[in-house]
Amino acid sequence: MRGYVEMFRLGKTYDTHNGPVVIVEEFDLNLEKGEYVSLLGHSGCGKSTVLTMVAGLNPITTGGVVIDGREIDGPGPDRGVVFQAPCLMPWMTALENVMLGVNQVYLTASKRDRRDLASYYLNLVGLGSSLHKRAKDLSQGMQQRVGIARAFALRPKMLLLDEPFGMLDSLTRMELQEILLEILIRDKVTTVMVTHDVDEALFMSDRVVMMTNGPRAKVGAIFSLPFERPRVRADVLDHPEYYDFRGKMIQFLEDQDHKKLKADAEKRAQAQQEQLATADAT
Numbered sequence: 217m218r219g220y221v222e223m224f225r226l227g228k229t230y231d232t233h234n235g236p237v238v239i240v241e242e243f244d245l246n247l248e249k250g251e252y253v254s255l256l257g258h259s260g261c262g263k264s265t266v267l268t269m270v271a272g273l274n275p276i277t278t279g280g281v282v283i284d285g286r287e288i289d290g291p292g293p294d295r296g297v298v299f300q301a302p303c304l305m306p307w308m309t310a311l312e313n314v315m316l317g318v319n320q321v322y323l324t325a326s327k328r329d330r331r332d333l334a335s336y337y338l339n340l341v342g343l344g345s346s347l348h349k350r351a352k353d354l355s356q357g358m359q360q361r362v363g364i365a366r367a368f369a370l371r372p373k374m375l376l377l378d379e380p381f382g383m384l385d386s387l388t389r390m391e392l393q394e395i396l397l398e399i400l401i402r403d404k405v406t407t408v409m410v411t412h413d414v415d416e417a418l419f420m421s422d423r424v425v426m427m428t429n430g431p432r433a434k435v436g437a438i439f440s441l442p443f444e445r446p447r448v449r450a451d452v453l454d455h456p457e458y459y460d461f462r463g464k465m466i467q468f469l470e471d472q473d474h475k476k477l478k479a480d481a482e483k484r485a486q487a488q489q490e491q492l493a494t495a496d497a498t
């Protein structure tokens with residue numbers, strides 16, 4: 217199957233003090249245009265590694281990523297990235313922070329049009345009355361709103377989210393999840409989100425991709441969710457299959473835990489045997 221976004225045999229090897237370590241291997245995933253896919257897996261399995269490779273911020277070791285028919289070879293304005301903390305210029309206003317990216321991408325647009333575009337997305341994320349506040353004077357939730365507006369204002373084909381709501385209180389998190397979904401659906405942006413939160417993945421996604429534990433992490437299971445769009449939180453939670461999917465995802469994570477414990481115990485036993493054999497030989 218080919219998709220709007222194709223990740224084919226994607227792999228990443230990091231050089232470490234103990235030699236090269238294969239973190240992600242043969243990671244295959246295709247997304248349709250406008251689809252929202254979450255990556256879920258244990259801490260350290262390689263979710264951010266996959267996301268940053270697709271963003272072009274992390275060199276790909278094997279395989280590749282094709283977006284709308286073009287293989288990527290670095291970062292580009294076709295992909296907006298939102299991390300857990302938005303990294304704003306603290307002395308600049310919300311508007312100036314969004315304008316930074318807009319000015320670089322819309323070189324031929326008039327200053328007024330660029331300003332209108334930045335203001336438009338800041339309004340959508342609820343910052344219409346804080347355009348001229350300095351980033352350092354904004355709350356964490358407001359800063360994250362600026363980060364989201366900054367990504368959308370570049371009108372990307374694809375949005376890459378790395379635990380975008382991880383540092384927010386639960387009320388702000390729910391509000392921003394809903395705002396984000398509204399803009400995404402309207403702009404038909406294809407999205408990959410890394411999260412640790414099963415309920416967040418269930419509420420936001422069309423499909424949830426479960427990653428196996430690393431090293432050599434890959435796609436372990438894919439759940440296609442039946443919840444309608446636009447999403448209404450209460451309806452999603454009331455859906456007869458909600459807890460069934462939730463249970464399957466948690467079961468997958470627990471199975472990965474057990475496999476890891478077993479593999480760790482086998483490694484320890486092997487190391488002990490090797491030590492004994494060395495002791496016997498001397």
Ligand SMILES: Nc1ncnc2c1ncn2[C@@H]1O[C@H](COP(=O)(O)OP(=O)(O)OP(=O)(O)O)[C@@H](O)[C@H]1O
Pocket residue numbers: 230231232239257258259260261262263264265266430
């Ligand atoms: N630059 C690097 N050099 C060496 N090892 C790295 C590097 N970046 C990440 N790693 C290792 O790769 C593995 C995967 O890291 P990654 O951040 O992709 O995992 P993750 O699933 O996103 O984790 P978390 O859920 O905790 O954010 C980890 O063991 C990490 O220590």
